[in-house]
Amino acid sequence: MARFDLPESELRTFSPDVRVEDDFDEFWTRTLAESRAMRGDGPTITKIESALRGVDIYDLTFPGFAGDPISGWYIRPAGETADLPVIVEYVGYGGGRGLPHERLAWPTAGYAYVVMDTRGQGATWGGGGVTADPHGAGPSFPGVMTRGIEAPETYYYRRLITDAVLCVDAVRELPGIDTSRIAITGISQGGGITLAVSGLRDDLAAAMIDVPFLCHFERAVGMSDRDPYGEVNAYLRIHRGQRETVFRTLSYVDGVNFASRATAPALFSTGLQDATCPPSTVFAAFNRYGGSKDIDVYEFNDHEGGAESRWPDLAAYAARTLA
Amino acid sequence: MARFDLPESELRTFSPDVRVEDDFDEFWTRTLAESRAMRGDGPTITKIESALRGVDIYDLTFPGFAGDPISGWYIRPAGETADLPVIVEYVGYGGGRGLPHERLAWPTAGYAYVVMDTRGQGATWGGGGVTADPHGAGPSFPGVMTRGIEAPETYYYRRLITDAVLCVDAVRELPGIDTSRIAITGISQGGGITLAVSGLRDDLAAAMIDVPFLCHFERAVGMSDRDPYGEVNAYLRIHRGQRETVFRTLSYVDGVNFASRATAPALFSTGLQDATCPPSTVFAAFNRYGGSKDIDVYEFNDHEGGAESRWPDLAAYAARTLA
Amino acid sequence: MARFDLPESELRTFSPDVRVEDDFDEFWTRTLAESRAMRGDGPTITKIESALRGVDIYDLTFPGFAGDPISGWYIRPAGETADLPVIVEYVGYGGGRGLPHERLAWPTAGYAYVVMDTRGQGATWGGGGVTADPHGAGPSFPGVMTRGIEAPETYYYRRLITDAVLCVDAVRELPGIDTSRIAITGISQGGGITLAVSGLRDDLAAAMIDVPFLCHFERAVGMSDRDPYGEVNAYLRIHRGQRETVFRTLSYVDGVNFASRATAPALFSTGLQDATCPPSTVFAAFNRYGGSKDIDVYEFNDHEGGAESRWPDLAAYAARTLA
């Protein structure tokens, strides 16, 4: 059936207990501190030539987890020198920063805009990516979901979330940024990352979290037949004895745990027919979210959620929130 | 197999005879004349409010086939008053003009830009459309491919191609257009329409034709298992006796016949694994194309062809051709 | 799972509120009156040559919605001149009146028999159809489910249901009919149409409604992954803002609303594994049906329901009811 999860009335109050380890906060405090200590030089930007004369485009590199170089694009209205409010975007599973012409809406709307590349991904769809993930892994199911899942310290998403938090560090150092008006946003994996950053920073003016992945793993794994949650299920089909280990690791990157620690105003969205990131997993995070919040519900949509229709709503929200 | 069509070396010289009726040119001359005679007032544009402050956006309506009102967007760099070279885009099967924020690359690159809505489509993907097709049809397979296929006069694509040709009439009347520098472009169905317009107008500065649909029907139908060519096959599975009627009708909208009549410089593209619009059907048109021409071949791509990577190449081509 | 809907015990009492507008009756009264006013000449029948010497076959044309010509077959036992009880059949989605040799059971059983062609369909399966739908539509998803769904007045099924009601008008005028013994029947879409006619006429002796489509749309859309309910879901995935408009339009053709207005004796059937027309949507109509009624439940069947085994049961029911 297209509809498969709880009815909307139950979703609105769905607030299950989600596993969290005692050292969750310490884990992230330590992780961020260690990586910040390993940064060498700050972010660098290089202006690139482009036919897109209405915007200025910079190739961005900044130090991420363990100081690893992470790429992105920094795009601004052409010739604009004022400090602008900034939108920082994280991208979906398998994608990368893509090409600048794919990412013109926010700068055309007058914002500074940064999109972060995703380490080791960027080869499955869209314009791709360029950022390596220079860390190995134990036996893994194809995809990144189970790379290093043996422990929180080695887990892929520890690295990616750290990149995302440090991306905001870097953004604050860029020229032309109004650091009091930083908003973060993302779809699917990008939404999950946005949620994580919301829980790990207190300097954000807004978070826009669309159809987020990485929420309530114990429900999602075994509920969704699709990747990427399905990658975890597939891994556990072979590594039968590692249930405890796997869900312990995942608890450190669970969006529900980040949500309860977040304070920035947030706008969520979910599709009631979303079989990739089921709506109950989204509401599990939304209902625990610590800041002021709202959620748009797409009754007839699968994981595409608001898709092309979504940006005008985000733009209106950003206009209100960053004004 | 991913590869299924002729090898590239054979594609380069593949130039089959394609059916064309004696009255092909007369048919189109008459069709266009009749519809032009039925136009009431010219195109109208209405500026819309938008968060996209870097561009000026107008809701466009112009008279298409039989004077039917056809919608589009007209988008320009904000505040720019000079006469600009213009890019006119036709969209793919099932889509519509979508939303303005999806279509920022060309105006950001300094062009005037018009995207034409597709009558009766616009409900299958993307931001959708708003234009009706106020004409009925005989028994049809779902989709528009067999609507009115009983005769060239009643065929859906007679109407859509006429809309597309008259869209350029309308564009010439818009304010701020350099009418000596009109380029047309489109992907898939949009590519097929671009090819048709190329064969029916002599005032175009360039045509950019990506992975075009609507070419060499007698090869494509029965070669591609997928819609929309598959819709014709499905129709003929039931209406077994109508082979002659169907392919006669289709010959009036076959891109190969338009190609041989075209004169504008053109840039094509095709994917060698394109099972929707097989590369041999694209080369059948390309090899007959009457103007100066080039083609980019994507060896490992299916119907997505160049996808997100394509626009920079188009922009470079437009810059050269419209300079 | 093969079983996916409510258990039979709950189906038996499943009687949800289904949306109905205040002007539902007025809408249909007006619609039928307007179309009856537009009829020109009455039905015409033309005897055709056929190898089927045991029956007399007539090509039927009658005025349907807006006076549009609608085709059908009128078939009788050969040489029989008595006024016979008549079976009027409506066909399933994508089909048409087909060929006479497909439709011999009822005339062989001694009935006059009329099968109505389906406007604009008749190209997807079976012997096909010949009747055009000379009305256009706004942006639509492939298929007829969303053609004109913007308003009840423009909706495709307003036209088709009107055709079906007027088909009985026409049947009453045919030679050799016992107008006190008119039964109507249909499978799937044909069952939905039968239900609609049952709610809009009071001169019927029986209605045989198999695995009906067009019932309880707010449950069916989003429950069935398959077309044709899925077409509405697909449309709403793009036209996200039109939920209210769409379900308002659909309420005017919802079989549940016709059921509560019906008075003729009726025999329903449903398959408990029917994922095209889920059994709960059938019972929603059955449980509200206003006339005397019975339902046959096929526990292990999907949308095929009784399939080939069904006709003997219908024949027995007709024999009892029309005797």
Added chain:
Amino acid sequence: MARFDLPESELRTFSPDVRVEDDFDEFWTRTLAESRAMRGDGPTITKIESALRGVDIYDLTFPGFAGDPISGWYIRPAGETADLPVIVEYVGYGGGRGLPHERLAWPTAGYAYVVMDTRGQGATWGGGGVTADPHGAGPSFPGVMTRGIEAPETYYYRRLITDAVLCVDAVRELPGIDTSRIAITGISQGGGITLAVSGLRDDLAAAMIDVPFLCHFERAVGMSDRDPYGEVNAYLRIHRGQRETVFRTLSYVDGVNFASRATAPALFSTGLQDATCPPSTVFAAFNRYGGSKDIDVYEFNDHEGGAESRWPDLAAYAARTLA
């Protein structure tokens, strides 16, 4: 690709050598003689009650292979006492004789009509069957294709073809038959059986062979991914060493070998997109067929071939041939 086999021009002359054992004729002579010797009483018919008053319906039982009782329906125009030309039909894979109301076209056209049930099948589609196959088998892949394939003597199709030949023996003994005008017909498996009977009898007035199965096994197995040819492939995937045994057995039931022995006038049909019974396997038999012959080619059809549109052509052929 929808088209996958040889182009029609090559099909027309495709006449490959097909394996045949020296004792092919002796095998069949002996098989038929033995089974005829084992018959007890002749065919029996029992008139059944039915709503179908335009026809007389008899439940037929006759002695088939090894005297096993085989069922069928014998249907005639009601009350007709003249000796009539007769159509004998064999049915497709997985089906049975079904229900009488499914089989009214031929008797309505004035013919006596017999449909033979298929031993052990009759549980996969349609109205089903009632005839057992009281013979066991060695290790087999699901379906009947590999039952007893270890040797021609034990092979399932030895039994079924014998049933089919003896069905005509039985038909000749039925009341009301003009034994000079016996035609046989069938679709798919029924077509293959028709071809076999054509090669094993010399008293037939016509054979109508639609999209026949059981032809040119060494090409068909490994060309068609679908059942039932696929069952043989599946069996050989496990029983790797039995290639010689399997194809030797199959050669005794290969339609190509029957075709070259046939003498009755025949009408074939094939679909050029038939991936179940590829057109080249049909033409391999057709081109070798020994009697006068014609073939109808459905260019856009898969295994459905002419489907509902086919019967009028068969009726015309029967009218010409049996006149």
Added chain:
Amino acid sequence: MARFDLPESELRTFSPDVRVEDDFDEFWTRTLAESRAMRGDGPTITKIESALRGVDIYDLTFPGFAGDPISGWYIRPAGETADLPVIVEYVGYGGGRGLPHERLAWPTAGYAYVVMDTRGQGATWGGGGVTADPHGAGPSFPGVMTRGIEAPETYYYRRLITDAVLCVDAVRELPGIDTSRIAITGISQGGGITLAVSGLRDDLAAAMIDVPFLCHFERAVGMSDRDPYGEVNAYLRIHRGQRETVFRTLSYVDGVNFASRATAPALFSTGLQDATCPPSTVFAAFNRYGGSKDIDVYEFNDHEGGAESRWPDLAAYAARTLA
């Protein structure tokens, strides 16, 4: 969804009433007695040559149902002459005894080991089989699930279960067996057979029953979309009137009914995502099982259950139970 059945907490107490006929015990007593009476000579073993020098391999034949010859392998540690505890294995649907090198774990662990071939199967996967099923059947759906399902006496599984019970008779007569330490085991169909034998013998030291098939048919049929339960559903889709007959027959081979009669210690396993043999059907048997028992639950596995990881657990259980 991957998870589709009851949650584990409910499975633990799921104990539905399952149909059982009054003569269930008598049926089996009579069946076994009749077949035992028809045995001719006892089991025969023939030592075969093999590269597998660490084991002695014998080709086993023993009299099964109605005295039919049934094959198997008898494998022992090479040169070992002591009476050994023995493991008897039954195999999964479509398979056969396979090849000896596939079956080395138990003899390498020091056990005598017998694997029973499966009559009439052995052509779908793995190393195949050699044992015929010399009994015919009525109309059947492909596969063995509906062969002879018209009555318990003719049903395929009556024969197979009898083979399995008599296999233990035969094992008791083999040289080198410690008849006080006979364990039986199997996966899927093999597990269902193990369960049946457990209910029909009282001389077993242990039963190891993995992801068993053949349990709680009225729930399983219509819950699982997959074969082999799906074969019964498919049969009932055509033979609609035979629900009572079919489920009556199946009740005689339902593992739940055998479970309540069993006394040997048993170890079960099930996968919570097993859509072939749903966990609730396994627990329905487990919860009724009459002997001491335990069950291993694989939370993330489908029908593969413990797969390659399972044997060490079985070996440990066997070591404890047969010590």
Added chain:
Amino acid sequence: MARFDLPESELRTFSPDVRVEDDFDEFWTRTLAESRAMRGDGPTITKIESALRGVDIYDLTFPGFAGDPISGWYIRPAGETADLPVIVEYVGYGGGRGLPHERLAWPTAGYAYVVMDTRGQGATWGGGGVTADPHGAGPSFPGVMTRGIEAPETYYYRRLITDAVLCVDAVRELPGIDTSRIAITGISQGGGITLAVSGLRDDLAAAMIDVPFLCHFERAVGMSDRDPYGEVNAYLRIHRGQRETVFRTLSYVDGVNFASRATAPALFSTGLQDATCPPSTVFAAFNRYGGSKDIDVYEFNDHEGGAESRWPDLAAYAARTLA
């Protein structure tokens, strides 16, 4: 179609030119030398407890590429102290060394046996693996096929092939090995690795190469729709500009290039319906193979090739070759 590649007669002589770089030999000489230089201590083996008393099982660790620790199992007939001929096995894509009871055939046949774990894989099927791949990668498509594909030096298969070569170094140091009788073997990826090791060592007594992967990439990529060749195609769909880079890298691990350098006697196998590793890619390597050679062709098998039936043939070959 099941058959899709060249006919066997053409396969027998199919010997295309395959790209090879001038420094191919130097690349591998250097790679192996560098990794050998980085080894620390030699292989270690630890005897493990097991119910499998007929064999002695050791957990093996040896230094692989860059000295990374690689696991394996070393299994011998229990208590056997003689120097034995040894079989070294490499496993298929996604698998790992699994569990010892899966790997009993060779030791039961009297051989020493080593199975090498596969770095970073071992989570997709079977008993899994334990060996990490401690090296990162650039943007990659899920799976290992494109990890580090930017350059031969960083490519995943450089590491895995080096592991495999050094595994034989380690085997030579194990106790109880007759180093003059080392055979290597593998299926699919394991077959490709076996081929690579055959080309990089001159101390092998035999190579058994079943349905090998990693051969003739420029044909395989774009011919096979399936993973893992499909991963390369998928990568190139996004990274369109990297064709030259990718195929240059792949040429260093192409089995055709190793084949021409190999000298050990070899037995290959291939399935003519193998759509994962098409037979023409296997024959491209086989026909160039430098040692004495033979190939078994499975006409009706897909990638499973000989499957369970294969081992007896390998055992016979090993017996002849290692005698």
